Amino acid sequence: MESSVEQGLALLFEESSAGNCAVSLPPNDVSDAREGTRGLKPAARYEGIPAGLLAGEPPPLPEIGEQDLVRHYTRLSHRTFSVDANFYPLGSCTMKYNPKINEAAASMPEFLNLHPYQPADQVQGILELLYQTRVFLQEISGLAEVTLQPAAGAHGEMTGLMVISAYHRDRGEDRINVLVPDSAHGTNPASCTVCSRVAQTVASKPNGRVDLDDLRKKVDRNTAALMLTNPNTVGVFDEQIGDIADILHKQGAMLYMDGANLNAMLGIMRPGDFGVDCMHINTHKTFSTPHGCGGPGSGPVAVTNQLSPFLPIPQVIKKSDGTYDWDENRPKTIGKVRSFYGQIGVLVRCYAYIRSLGPDGLRNASEKAVLSANYLAARLKGHYKLPFAGPYAHEFIMIPEFGDSGVTELDIAKRLIDHNFHPPTMSWPVHHCLMIEPTETESLRTLDSFADCLIKIAREAKETPDLVKNAPHHAPVKRLDEVAAARKPNLRWQA
Ligand SMILES: *Cc1c(COP(=O)(O)O)cnc(C)c1O
Numbered sequence: 001m002e003s004s005v006e007q008g009l010a011l012l013f014e015e016s017s018a019g020n021c022a023v024s025l026p027p028n029d030v031s032d033a034r035e036g037t038r039g040l041k042p043a044a045r046y047e048g049i050p051a052g053l054l055a056g057e058p059p060p061l062p063e064i065g066e067q068d069l070v071r072h073y074t075r076l077s078h079r080t081f082s083v084d085a086n087f088y089p090l091g092s093c094t095m096k097y098n099p100k101i102n103e104a105a106a107s108m109p110e111f112l113n114l115h116p117y118q119p120a121d122q123v124q125g126i127l128e129l130l131y132q133t134r135v136f137l138q139e140i141s142g143l144a145e146v147t148l149q150p151a152a153g154a155h156g157e158m159t160g161l162m163v164i165s166a167y168h169r170d171r172g173e174d175r176i177n178v179l180v181p182d183s184a185h186g187t188n189p190a191s192c193t194v195c196s197r198v199a200q201t202v203a204s205k206p207n208g209r210v211d212l213d214d215l216r217k218k219v220d221r222n223t224a225a226l227m228l229t230n231p232n233t234v235g236v237f238d239e240q241i242g243d244i245a246d247i248l249h250k251q252g253a254m255l256y257m258d259g260a261n262l263n264a265m266l267g268i269m270r271p272g273d274f275g276v277d278c279m280h281i282n283t284h285k286t287f288s289t290p291h292g293c294g295g296p297g298s299g300p301v302a303v304t305n306q307l308s309p310f311l312p313i314p315q316v317i318k319k320s321d322g323t324y325d326w327d328e329n330r331p332k333t334i335g336k337v338r339s340f341y342g343q344i345g346v347l348v349r350c351y352a353y354i355r356s357l358g359p360d361g362l363r364n365a366s367e368k369a370v371l372s373a374n375y376l377a378a379r380l381k382g383h384y385k386l387p388f389a390g391p392y393a394h395e396f397i398m399i400p401e402f403g404d405s406g407v408t409e410l411d412i413a414k415r416l417i418d419h420n421f422h423p424p425t426m427s428w429p430v431h432h433c434l435m436i437e438p439t440e441t442e443s444l445r446t447l448d449s450f451a452d453c454l455i456k457i458a459r460e461a462k463e464t465p466d467l468v469k470n471a472p473h474h475a476p477v478k479r480l481d482e483v484a485a486a487r488k489p490n491l492r493w494q495a
Helices: 002-006 066-078 100-106 124-141 153-170 187-194 212-218 241-250 259-264 344-380 409-418 444-463 465-469 482-487
Strands: 145-147 177-181 198-202 223-229 254-258 278-280 301-303 315-318 324-327 396-398 434-436
Touching: 100 344, 124 145, 124 301, 124 315, 124 324, 124 344, 153 187, 153 223, 153 254, 153 259, 153 278, 153 301, 177 187, 177 212, 187 198, 187 223, 198 212, 212 241, 223 241, 241 254, 254 259, 259 344, 344 396, 344 434, 344 444, 409 434, 409 444, 409 465, 444 465
Parallel strands: 177 198, 177 223, 223 254, 254 278
Antiparallel strands: 145 301, 278 301, 315 324, 396 434
């Protein structure tokens, strides 16, 4: 155990030694609740409580001094991988740098100390910010109205499908089917199920685009919508999008766009202009907010005029007298999808990001994101298999293929950890692939060192495959047995 303490990996329980304490309280000068019980063992003090319910001894909590406690958590925090420390090319997640000015804005006491029960006339500032964010997202998406309520992308998908279902029901139709391409993010079919819709798979062509013949075969009067990510999860923009929208609209079905990849098109094109009826926006991805490990997020949903009567309440509005308010009076609304008003802190960051970049800055961000991805793809071509032809949008997938070396995408990912790079997304949407999304915020130097590293690993995979297969070698935790880790979770460090 000595060595694990040295590495800073001991549990607090292991660092404990009797008598240490992180706080010193003054002596108790108040008598115990029951006269004459002071100093007695707990069991004697709580007469009347059945003996079986009383602990004989205090609980075995770690006993540790303040400085050791601080050091323990500081050491642990240094083991956390973050965008602020290293390159994080996690495909589909848009792990861009999060400007610190966003954090300054979100932690202003004027925002931080608001209470959701305050009446609208006391909180005009935040309402104006939310209203403007709504208008910005309407402009960016090219759609008529945005709700800021959903708490994340997947929650936006659910909200969008509820809105679309309410629209169809309002016209006397219960369209049960939702089409989802085989490359879709797992949340798409899951959202269908949550909304009592049936997800049906649409095939993709070998070039990664939707198979229009298969789509035509599957769309009918029972189709509520197609959920499409564009640019899609293999990193290519489906330029058939106008035809796809026509095929759906002819049958009265809606085109839902999963907006997770919006970072590729800010200011370049607008989904509303190419036929999208409804989309969610992952503001924590496209408009920055630290969002590793599942939160926090925000998933505003943008819709056409046709769908807007069904949006959730409350909606932030600007009244004719120029003041702002919450509108709850929408007769066709699907109702509330979240308590209170949405993920306000994340929306403040989104607003700060949009305002600090401005229209040209947003476009520049997307152009650089696309350039970075295509640059990396060009450097890695020839070392890894790129199953889909470029040009790519803001991410691409590649497959490690090293003959009979047995080196897999998992091994490449683990070896990257030895070089302080976060592994890319793995094994999705194509078996054995790595999905790389560099984002616009990385310097040419970082992109080059990542490409150099992957090229070196490709050489190792051929020459010394065991080195790659046993990676990581330099991380605090070595290769884990992931099956056992899931089946027999043991949180204790074993040296
Ligand atoms: C991230 C992502 C989602 C889910 O969004 P969350 O904000 O994580 O709920 C859905 N679809 C795609 C393509 C994504 O990348």
